[in-house]
Amino acid sequence: MKTKFGITLLLVSTLxxxxxxxxxxxxxxxxxxxxxRDTFLKLMHWDELTGQWTLKSNxxxxxxxxxxxxxxxxxxxxxxxxxxxxxxxxxVTMGAARDMSKxxxxxxxxxxxxxxxxxxxxxxxSEWVSKLMPMx
Numbered sequence: 063m064k065t066k067f068g069i070t071l072l073l074v075s076t077l078x079x080x081x082x083x084x085x086x087x088x089x090x091x092x093x094x095x096x097x098x099r100d101t102f103l104k105l106m107h108w109d110e111l112t113g114q115w116t117l118k119s120n121x122x123x124x125x126x127x128x129x130x131x132x133x134x135x136x137x138x139x140x141x142x143x144x145x146x147x148x149x150x151x152x153x154v155t156m157g158a159a160r161d162m163s164k165x166x167x168x169x170x171x172x173x174x175x176x177x178x179x180x181x182x183x184x185x186x187x188s189e190w191v192s193k194l195m196p197m198x
Contacts, residue, residue, distance in 0.1 A: 126188065133183050136190060137174075138162070146176050153180075 090098070106115045128136075142159040146152075162170060184191045 127185065128188055136183075137177065137181075140190065141170075141173055141177060146173055 105117060105121050107118050108114075109116045142162055143156055144153045145156055145160070147154045165173075180193055181190045182193050183189070
């Protein structure tokens with residue numbers, strides 16, 4: 063039971079810190095954090111088998127939020143159209159989509175890891191955005 067509480071507390075604090083739950087008025091109050099936690103727990107439950115938070119079966123995700131499968135499909139489409147260029151250390155656009163099934167598992171894993179190191183999914187924009195700071 064302590065583990066579930068600790069995971070919940072960690073998840074809520076992570077969402078508050080990195081998930082955009084902070085308000086323009088300043089840091090969240092204790093009551094706001096409790097409301098966010100309660101809302102989260104109404105929508106989600108901890109799945110012991112997969113070790114992930116999942117949406118409760120009787121709940122609908124908020125409007126405009128992409129499902130995990132949609133986000134992963136967007137990533138996979140992007141990887142089909144780009145390849146990582148070792149000499150320049152950057153992604154290069156391919157002329158046409160490549161057949162990912164012809165790559166070895168190690169190649170696919172390596173490119174996926176590089177992609178995840180350089181991009182994150184922005185819920186507000188519903189798209190993958192660069193983690194790298196633009197150079198001015």
